[in-house]
Amino acid sequence: MxxxxxxxxxxxxxxxxxxxxxxxxxxxxxxxxxxxxxxxxxxxxxxxxxxxxxxxxxxxxxxxxxxxxxxxxxxxxxxxxxxxxxxxxxxxxxxxxxxxxxxxxxxxxxxxxxxxxxxxxxxxxxxxxxxxxxxxxxxxxxxxxxxxxxxxxxxxxxxxxxxxxxxxxxxxxxxxxxxxxxxxxxxxxxNPWFPIVLHREMEFDRQRDPEKHMHVWEGQYVERSEARVFHRWKVHAFDEPDDALHRFGADWGFAKDPTVLVRCFIGRWAGEPYNSDIIADQKGDHLFVDDEAYKVGCAIDETPALFAGFDHLRPARWQNGFLHPGITGAASYQITADSARPETIDFMRKRGFNISPAIKGPGSVEDGIAFLKSFDIVVHPRCRHLIDELVLYSWASDRHTGEILNKLSDKNNHVIDALRYALEGARKASRPDFQGYSTGRSIMFDIPGYLPSRWSEVHPDLRAHRSVIGDLFR
Structure with missing residues (x-):
């Protein structure tokens, strides 16, 4: 022994x-x-x-x-x-x-x-x-x-x-x-063998979000639970059904921020919640999040491996020096990503990823969070960074009075942002004023009230078009 x-x-x-x-x-x-x-x-x-x-x-x-x-x-x-x-x-x-x-x-x-x-x-x-x-x-x-x-x-x-x-x-x-x-x-x-990779994450939280640092790393309680945004969620180990329609969302790291990819699908329970099989159902009332990739300070040339692990094509389109496991399907499924980094999206596309920018605009964050809150969210235990954020993501408060404001706090939201992007297609398809028709893998849709100039502001690639072409019903 x-x-x-x-x-x-x-x-x-x-x-x-x-x-x-x-x-x-x-x-x-x-x-x-x-x-x-x-x-x-x-x-x-x-x-x-x-x-x-x-x-x-x-x-x-x-x-x-x-x-x-x-x-x-x-x-x-x-x-x-x-x-x-x-x-x-x-x-x-x-x-x-x-x-x-x-x-x-x-x-x-x-x-x-x-x-x-x-x-x-x-x-x-x-x-x-x-x-x-x-x-x-x-x-x-x-x-x-x-x-x-x-x-x-x-x-x-x-x-x-x-x-x-x-x-x-x-x-x-x-x-x-x-x-x-x-x-x-x-x-x-x-822990005398505290890993360096965790030390980087801890220092990121210490510098950017002291509240998260105290809870996640120092073991303190989560305070002010009345300010929490998400309440209907639970950590639960599950096996996804074979016909699950996976949705991927990505958020890019800036400097020492984390780069994130998350995978999820919409469904429902066949019987008693948490004690029965899961049925993949696009009209279901549960959102199942089953995997995440997360790294603070991820270099752009490391991002393909972070998302997909090793490239099995020969010659390989990227290297995986850090032995990232990646997420199954990341190299083939469509990914909706933060549009703030067009150069990163272009880099990933050139390496074979099917990746599209999210469409941002006034109220898009609030709409995305409201859509997430319409589900009971089930998080697999392996998604520990999403678990942290669902615990800590909160409404902003007045720094003088402590009063909770009707405004979302811009922290503890990297994986949540990626989850918003992953569900962008489902959210837009659920709108009552959404009009769409399929042309194979592409979807044409028109949303009343958005003028060409408005679309140009929100998404420069659309120019003067009122219709958006995408694969939002994947």
Missing amino acids: ITVNLPAWAQWLDVPLAPDRLPVRHRVLLGGRGGGKSWTIAHKLVERAIRNPERILCTREYQNSIRDSSKRLIEDVIDRMQLGARGSGFFTVTDKEIRGQNGSRFVFMGLNGKDSAIKSLEGFTLVWVEEAAAVAQASIEALVPTIRRERSEIWWSYNPRYRHDPVDMMFRGGTIQPPGSIVQIVKWSD
């Missing part, structure tokens, strides 16, 4: 007694991004499974499939410690479980607030609740009494969101904690 160096705070996952001198029942690790909480917990769980035969449940509120779980992370730790098939063979990995030669077992499932599923877990000795800030009160009330074997433990890890989140109310909301609790705050500064 290979010994792995862990942060100093990892000791709190080993001590047998809590500050109240009782055997540890709850180990709570909370704080901002970059502290290494998940990796450290995974290592400690593997160590526990080696020492004793443990039945370990790795859970979160929603887990649609095994790939949305921490299973891949646990497997990586096992490989790193040379305990898997390419090492000592102590652990055997199957499609749904991980088993140890001493009888230890890792199981992965979602809680979903369902008592019947949770109450079948009473034989487990150790539980890791990931992203615990999103766990419902009903799930907590069902889980805690179910895990009742002698010396059983529950480990909670999360980045704080709101003071009233159930897990935060349980461990930080009053003067008394549950018996046997250890609550440890973990920050990026506590």
